[in-house]
Each structure stands twice: as C-alpha cells, then as structure tokens.
Amino acid sequence: MRADDGDVALETLFLPFIDGSLPWPAEGGALFLRARDGWPLHQRAWPGLVCEQSFRPEADALERSGATLGRADDDRRHALVLVLAPRQRDEARALFARAIARCAPGGRVVACIPNNEGAKSGESDLAHLAGPVSSLSKHKCRVFWTAPLDGPVNADLAGEWAQADAPxxxxxxxxxxxxxxxxxxxxxxxxxxxxxxxxxxxxxxxxxxxxxxxxxxxxxxxxxxxxxxxxxxxxxxxxxxxxxxxxxxxxxxxxxxxxxxxxxxxxxxxxxxxxxxxxxxxxxxxxxxxxxxxxxxxxxxxxxxxxxxxxxxxxxxxxxxxxxxxxxxxxxxxxxxxxxxxxxxxxxxxxxx
Structure with missing residues (x-):
C-alpha cells in the first residue's frame, strides 16, 4: 500500500522523528527493514538511510524513488534500525531479533504496526527482547522504540526467535x-x-x-x-x-x-x-x-x-x-x-x- 493511498503505518513510523521525540542519528547510519516507498520517506532528508525489501514491487518502487537499497546478507550494524513488521508473528519476531542484531551499540530499534495487525503484541514482543519500550499511537497504528541498546536483553530468546523464521x-x-x-x-x-x-x-x-x-x-x-x-x-x-x-x-x-x-x-x-x-x-x-x-x-x-x-x-x-x-x-x-x-x-x- 502506497503512503499517498493511505499508508498510515509508514507515516506513523516516522512520527517520532518529525515531532522531536527521537533524534535522527548524526552518524552511524540507519537501516529500514521491510521498507516501503511513499511521501513520508521523502518529507525531509534522512541521512545515511539504507532500505531493505524482499518483495520486488516494493523494492522497484524504492529504487525508482532514489532510495539506497541494501542486501539481506549484509551484516553491517547501524545506529538506527526501522522496522515495518509483517502480520505473521513468527516472521515478525524473527525480524525483531534481526533488527537488534543489526543495531550498533548505543543504537535504537523503532517499529510500527497497525492496531488491527497486532500492534500490542508486537510492542510486547520487542520489549521481551530489548527491555522497556516507549510508544506513540496515531492513525490507528502504534510506533514503538527501544532505549539505546547493547545487544538483546534476553539473548536466549533472541536466538530462539531468530530461528522462528528459518526454512x-x-x-x-x-x-x-x-x-x-x-x-x-x-x-x-x-x-x-x-x-x-x-x-x-x-x-x-x-x-x-x-x-x-x-x-x-x-x-x-x-x-x-x-x-x-x-x-x-x-x-x-x-x-x-x-x-x-x-x-x-x-x-x-x-x-x-x-x-x-x-x-x-x-x-x-x-x-x-x-x-x-x-x-x-x-x-x-x-x-x-x-x-x-x-x-x-x-x-x-x-x-x-x-x-x-x-x-x-x-x-x-x-x-x-x-x-x-x-x-x-x-x-x-x-x-x-x-x-x-x-x-x-x-x-x-x-x-x-
């Protein structure tokens, strides 16, 4: 779903950076997992942003818009990791574990899920891995983020969830x-x-x-x-x-x-x-x-x-x-x-x- 057709999850994901709740990292870059194109991605400059998307139509749209695309096998770590979590819970949990693994020491994970697609469960899941999270709600979506991280709070659970999406x-x-x-x-x-x-x-x-x-x-x-x-x-x-x-x-x-x-x-x-x-x-x-x-x-x-x-x-x-x-x-x-x-x-x- 494109943002200009009502991609409110994409809009809400960037809300903490627009309203000043969170700073955009001055260095260290940002990774956007399951990224989608749309006007919130272009409402201002997001220095160092790398987008990753496995669904070809969305990847093509990002590329056409001028976004920098990354590869799933790249293991570089970033000061900020953004996540548009999927509906399927095992897949979403594995994505949260991967987001934390890709987060540099002192960085944050920020995620957004529509309320009717499991926002409360997703927020709870990220908290189980990373410790207490903060959140905002708007547009019938919830955006939530970790404190600065130095790896997962629950390493055993992170390992278990990382395998939840395995073939x-x-x-x-x-x-x-x-x-x-x-x-x-x-x-x-x-x-x-x-x-x-x-x-x-x-x-x-x-x-x-x-x-x-x-x-x-x-x-x-x-x-x-x-x-x-x-x-x-x-x-x-x-x-x-x-x-x-x-x-x-x-x-x-x-x-x-x-x-x-x-x-x-x-x-x-x-x-x-x-x-x-x-x-x-x-x-x-x-x-x-x-x-x-x-x-x-x-x-x-x-x-x-x-x-x-x-x-x-x-x-x-x-x-x-x-x-x-x-x-x-x-x-x-x-x-x-x-x-x-x-x-x-x-x-x-x-x-x-």
Whole structure:
C-alpha cells in the first residue's frame, strides 16, 4: 500500500522523528527493514538511510524513488534500525531479533504496526527482547522504540526467535517452507486443484507465474515428463529462495531458471505452457483482481501461438473478460471448493501487451 493511498503505518513510523521525540542519528547510519516507498520517506532528508525489501514491487518502487537499497546478507550494524513488521508473528519476531542484531551499540530499534495487525503484541514482543519500550499511537497504528541498546536483553530468546523464521520441512517433508510466504505451512487448496487437473501431455518450455515456494512447478515437472525447461517467476525473494531447494531434484532433467520479478511488469519469453495461481492481494487484504488480470495479459503475450495457460482462481474473481479478449479458446476445466481451473489456448494472432 502506497503512503499517498493511505499508508498510515509508514507515516506513523516516522512520527517520532518529525515531532522531536527521537533524534535522527548524526552518524552511524540507519537501516529500514521491510521498507516501503511513499511521501513520508521523502518529507525531509534522512541521512545515511539504507532500505531493505524482499518483495520486488516494493523494492522497484524504492529504487525508482532514489532510495539506497541494501542486501539481506549484509551484516553491517547501524545506529538506527526501522522496522515495518509483517502480520505473521513468527516472521515478525524473527525480524525483531534481526533488527537488534543489526543495531550498533548505543543504537535504537523503532517499529510500527497497525492496531488491527497486532500492534500490542508486537510492542510486547520487542520489549521481551530489548527491555522497556516507549510508544506513540496515531492513525490507528502504534510506533514503538527501544532505549539505546547493547545487544538483546534476553539473548536466549533472541536466538530462539531468530530461528522462528528459518526454512523447515512441511507436508511430511515433501517441501521446505518458512513463515510469512504464501500458504507457508501447507499446500494451497487452489494450487492443489490446478495440479490435479494438469494433463500429462503438456510439453516444451514452461513458466510458473507467481511460483511461491515451488509447489506448482514441482507438480508440473512430476506429472509432465515432456517439459524440457521451466522458468519460475516470483516477487517475494524469501519464497523464491525456497523454490531453489524444492526444485533441486529436477535440475539434472530440466533446464531451470529462477527470476525475482514482478510479473505485472511483463516477462520475456516464448513458452508452450504457463501455469499460474495469480495473487489477488498486494500486501494488504483488499481484493485486487487487477493483478490477476495483468498476469493473464502477460501470460498471453509470453505464450507461443497455440501455447496453453493453466490457471486457477477464486470463482468470484472476474477474469473471464480478460481471458476471452486475450485467448482464442477458453475452457473451465473444473469448479470445486470455491475455485475454478481454466485452460486457455493462445490463438495464432500475436497478442499485444
């Protein structure tokens, strides 16, 4: 959610520095974990600010705005660490532990969470790691910060929480996943329905748009021996890293390629097959059917004439007009449990972006 569309968490995060409750560090720099772009980031200069973001659309927006982007494997410490904590609690706890680890001696951690996404729990969690915190509330959000730190108050708990987000085996060891990624601890039922209907004769060059931790890609390669190459496109780097692990068994048989990429910006390629369970939210809870429609348009452009899109979606999402406009043949293959599986075949006419 962009700040100028009401990203009140981003605005509230910077409130203590705007109203004088906290000073911006004169030296030592600042790290912003799960950073997002928006006007609060540009309302004044924030010297030494480095932004880190694993979700490609947000990372792209930060880069376009001129923000300095850091890497997750950089272990430099900073005088200030800002955090926009995620909803998933294990993931948020691990992020707090990481924020403290990245905080230089005498530095502070400052975090913000909307009230309806666990602000009180998040404030309590940070206090358990770092000792007493101060806070302000505004815009139905809570911003809270530590005293100057010299490591965690509870080092054992910090170590435990740092591992709370670690990759782990799920589904009886079939896959490796981690908290916070889509359907992280299970097989998504919509994706399962699509996999069950993939015909064994699919062959050639394939792509998985919005691949997540790699479930659909794994099922496609397991069921369809004629697939010779597979490109996985995923916007969340934390999920894409998992797909490398989950697809490792196919590396000797199929040419695999992994892309940290925002599919809505288009893809290059000429594919025989595309599988897709498109997202219908961005990073909020509001339905965003425009994202799914854009995935359909991108798939149509990237398929060869006669190429096939196999898509699953919630039955209520209005994708039929886009499918009919972009494809020569569209067939609903299955409807079950609130989901629909669609096969769409690209016509011989070239589809424009």
């Amino acid at each position: 782990r085996a799920i589904v009886d060891g079939r896959f490796v996943s981690r908290p916070g990624v889509f359907a992280w601890d299970r097989i998504d039922p919509a994706s399962r329905l699509l996999a069950e209907h993939l015909p064994a004769h699919l062959a050639g060059a394939a792509a998985d748009l919005g691949a997540g931790y790699g479930y659909l890609s794994t099922e496609l390669l397991t069921r369809c021996a004629g697939i010779v190459s597979l490109d996985l496109y995923e916007a969340e780097a934390r999920a894409l890293d998992l797909s490398h692990i989950n697809l490792a068994a196919f590396e000797s048989r199929v040419a695999l390629s992994f892309h940290w990429h925002d599919v809505t910006r288009g893809i290059e390629g000429a594919y025989d097959v595309i599988v897709c369970n498109p997202p219908f939210h961005a990073q909020g809870r509001t339905d965003r059917p425009d994202i799914g429609r854009r995935f359909i348009a991108v798939a149509a452009q990237a398929l060869k004439p006669g190429g096939r899109l196999w898509l699953v979606a919630n039955r209520h999402l209005p994708y039929e007009a886009e499918l009919d406009a972009r494809f020569g043949q569209v067939k609903t293959v299955a409807q079950q449990g609130g989901f629909k599986v669609v096969e769409a075949v690209r016509s011989n006419d070239r589809i424009s972006r």
